[in-house]
Amino acid sequence: MSHPLLTRLTDEMGWPHLGDADALAAHLARPGLHCLFIPGDPARNLETGDAAVILPELQKAFEGRFDCALVGDAIEAGLRETTRVLKTPGFLFYDGDRFLGGIAKIRDWDDYMGRVPQILPTPAESDA
Secondary structure (H helix, E strand, O other): OOOHHHHHHHHOOOOOEEOOHHHHHHHHHOOOEEEEEEOOOOOOOOHHHHHHHHHHHHHHHOOOOEEEEEEOHHHHHHHHHHHOOOOOOEEEEEEOOEEEEEEEOOOOHHHHHHHHHHHOOOHHHHHO
């Protein structure tokens, strides 16, 4: 995780770095909505840096309805297979440990603003 924009997410913004299955399970065991950021290889995928800028802005746009965490290399492939969100970078949304949906690759802002509400439960549903 040597890309400066990825380092910023963990060091400056305090997002957890989920480096193994235990860290993943502990994070998803927490109640609430979660977005896991699968960056892919920043050396090979130039969209990784863009995604590292977009996700904090998405979190703000949705008024912090979900927390965010960065997925480490060791568990990335397994998560991509399990969720079937195969392309990177990817945003995987969960309600607790229940996978809700994902968005792969960089999109137009309007696409995020249309797709994220379709993935997330309404506030009333998530409070139930």
